[in-house]
Amino acid sequence: MTAKQRTVEEPSTTPPQSPSPTAAPIKKNSNVLKWGKPNIDAGWTCIPNILIHRQRTLGLDAVDLNILLHLITYWWEDENLPHPSKDTLAKSMGVSPSTIQRHIRAMEKVGFLKRIIRPKAGEKNDTNLYDLTPLRTLLEPHAKVELEARQASRDKKRERKTKVALAPERPPA
Template sequence: MATFKVGKADAENLHVNEKKWTKPLMEAGWSAVPSILIEKQQALGLDPVDMNIIIHLIQYWWHPENLPHPSVETIADAIGRSPRTVQRRITALADLGFLERTERRTSRNGSDTNLYSFRGLIAKLQPYAAEKIEEKNTAIAVKKARVARKKPKLVVDNPK
């Protein structure tokens, strides 16, 4: 089993997440999902089943070079759909450019579970992320300008 060095910032974030979710839930496992994916799922045309499949695949993706490869049956069991429904939805997600599937052959006639890449989904999310970052930066600049604006001086005319 590989061991990973946890940085101070990561340890602090884990501690914060434990406060939110409790230690047992965090120890059971967690996944990182970009907020922009959740926020823009409708704009991307993703329905709840698509999102469930994507989120389920994400939980298996911990290192960029180690693509997730759960079986269709594993995904189907987890989201309460038939394997055929999951297979059709994954095909649709691949056809729309959200996922890339790579077959893994074990022998001439045998195959292992597919590898799934999120390269297409990431590319489709990039413009939304850039837009959100720009909105945040604009809001920060507006706030800074408002705070820095010279305030009028109150002049009290008190004749002596």
């Protein structure tokens, strides 16, 4: 995250392409069908599409997004905040712990997350807890814009179909 990107832009009214609202119903075990049983059994994570689709608008660079995705994989229950170490994140991503620390500090300053330091007896603290509820709050206006754009697109499509259906027949030439 560069200094210029440390502010969150307002949501854009141009949404990324999204699946058709008339897409086929989700099949039972569709994740298993897409990814294979061993991959699903090894663990999977629910990630809001809006986080990925609006990455640039949010001012997140690739390292920021990667850190958030890793933190999300450790957030299994709302009340049980993720707490991986900076070393764990750094090793998974192939960067230094100081890179992780610098990016987390910058994202905290903007308001994407909140670090909760866990002091313990002795020299070192326990791993930080990472509260991602600020991210959820920041994403909501973007999600609302996305949903409104989808609805407007559906309404426009429905209006075109209605006009075609109501058009008078043309006499044969």
